[in-house]
Amino acid sequence: MSQTATAQSPAAAPQEHGTHFYLLTLQKPLPNGAGFMVATSSGVCSPTGMSRYDIYTWLVGEMVRQTPQLAGASTLQFDVQSNQI
Secondary structure, three states, X not given: OEEEOOOOOOOOOOOOOOOEEEEEEEEEEOOOOXXXXXXXXXXXXXXXXXXXXXXXXXXXXXXXXXXXXXXXXXXXXXXXXXXXX
């Protein structure tokens, strides 16, 4: 499962391309023990006044809200960086 989203944090100022780029991958064992569910979300956000931890918890919450089966998943990868070259 892979998903790409363009998201705005609740305290975000409107920005056409977002001020930050993020990547988050979660993994959770399947109930029958036959493997894992892996989901990746990436996109841009404008996290005005948010810490790196705030962004992480917000993104995990959004992924779980969209895919409830990910509740309790482990984080395989998380990165957030300024969306400028």
